[in-house]
Amino acid sequence: AQSVTQLGSHVSVSEGALVLLRCNYSSSVPPYLFWYVQYPNQGLQLLLKYTTGATLVKGINGFEAEFKKSETSFHLTKPSAHMSDAAEYFCAVAGGTSYGKLTFGQGTILTVHP
Amino acid sequence: DTEVTQTPKHLVMGMTNKKSLKCEQHMGHRAMYWYKQKAKKPPELMFVYSYEKLSINESVPSRFSPECPNSSLLNLHLHALQPEDSALYLCASSPGLAGLLTGELFFGEGSRLTVL
Numbered sequence: 001a002q003s004v005t006q007l008g009s010h011v012s013v014s015e016g017a018l019v020l021l022r023c024n025y026s027s028s029v030p031p032y033l034f035w036y037v038q039y040p041n042q043g044l045q046l047l048l049k050y051t052t053g054a055t056l057v058k059g060i061n062g063f064e065a066e067f068k069k070s071e072t073s074f075h076l077t078k079p080s081a082h083m084s085d086a087a088e089y090f091c092a093v094a095g096g097t098s099y100g101k102l103t104f105g106q107g108t109i110l111t112v113h114p
Numbered sequence: 115d116t117e118v119t120q121t122p123k124h125l126v127m128g129m130t131n132k133k134s135l136k137c138e139q140h141m142g143h144r145a146m147y148w149y150k151q152k153a154k155k156p157p158e159l160m161f162v163y164s165y166e167k168l169s170i171n172e173s174v175p176s177r178f179s180p181e182c183p184n185s186s187l188l189n190l191h192l193h194a195l196q197p198e199d200s201a202l203y204l205c206a207s208s209p210g211l212a213g214l215l216t217g218e219l220f221f222g223e224g225s226r227l228t229v230l
Contacts (some may be wrong), residue, residue, distance in 0.1 A: 043118070043204055043221030044157065090156055101170065102219065104156035 001025045002093045004105035012111040019063075019078040021108050023091030033074040034092045034102070035065055044090065048072060061085070067084065086112045120205050126228045129195060130222055131224070133170035135225045137205030138187040145169075147219070148180060148187040149204040163188060195229045202226050 007022035025031055032051050036044040048059025055067040065076045074091060091105040118139045129132050139145065145164045162170035163182040177199075180192040188196035188205055204222040209218055 018182065041223070042221045043206075044219075045221070078220075099163075101159055104158075107154075107156050 002031065002103050004007065004091050004093050004103060006089075006091050006105035006108050007084070007107055008058045009106065010109045010111065012113065012114050013081045015083055016080050019076070019081045019085065019110065021076040021089050021091075021110065023065075023074045023105060025073050025091075025093050027093060032094045033067060034094070035063070035067075035074075035076050036090045036092060036104075037057065037061075038088045038090065040087075047089075048101060081110075083112050083114065084101075086110055118205055118207055118220050120203075120222035120225050122225055123223065124226050124228075125154075126190040126230065127195065128230050129174065129197075131195075132191070132193045133188040134192065135203055137190075137222055138186055139202075139207045139220070140186055141207065141220065142187060142209075143187075143207035144210050145208045145221070146182060146208040148188070148190050148225070149221075150205055151224070153201075156184060161190075192215075192227070197229050200227055202230045 005024045005052045008030060008043045013019055022108045025033060035047040037047050045064050048057045048065055050057050050067045056064060058064045063076055063078045065074050067074050088107045088109050090107050092102050094102045121136045125133060147162050149159050151157045159172050160174045161180045165187055166182045177194045181189040181191060183227040204224045205222045206219045
């Protein structure tokens with residue numbers, strides 16, 4: 001079975017500061033990893049994804065994530081937070097025996113202070 | 115057009131009512147999904163349809179009945195629900211099941227269901 005653990009249910013940063021949202025995964029097969037963002041009262045939007053190839057993945061809105069197999073991590077970063085980044089972020093994993101199924105982490109709520 | 119449209123946005127129903135949630139996409143996607151999201155929790159997969167056939171049922175109670183009349187439409191029929199079924203129900207689509215593995219899931223804004 002595959003699983004995802006997001007460290008920290010709430011993260012608070014100042015506008016302009018670095019954003020770091022942590023995600024660790026467990027998978028018996030090479031994983032496909034994703035970050036989704038959910039704004040209040042909306043559905044989820046794909047931020048970025050790792051399937052194969054380059055381990056540093058760039059996404060929308062200036063976010064990026066690095067796949068580190070040795071650490072089983074896929075942390076999400078953004079150099080400079082913007083007020084509009086305030087949302088809930090979900091890390092997710094798919095692949096292997098869970099074909100057709102996307103397993104989400106518990107989510108991290110990002111708050112950005114002026 | 116890259117939207118997944120869900121109706122209604124809000125629904126309040128009693129435990130004896132029968133209602134339906136609807137989802138529509140016009141992106142030519144061949145896989146469609148229902149997810150349930152409780153407050154402050156991640157989405158949980160309920161059903162997956164691939165080429166209009168039920169592909170995955172995550173052991174969902176029979177009071178939830180999915181239907182895929184054609185490749186653009188996905189319904190979720192609700193009957194005899196319980197208060198604990200109150201949640202945000204999200205519909206999603208992808209080009210195919212393989213699209214799921216590449217993260218090509220497009221979500222609607224959800225239907226917020228309250229069961230009294």
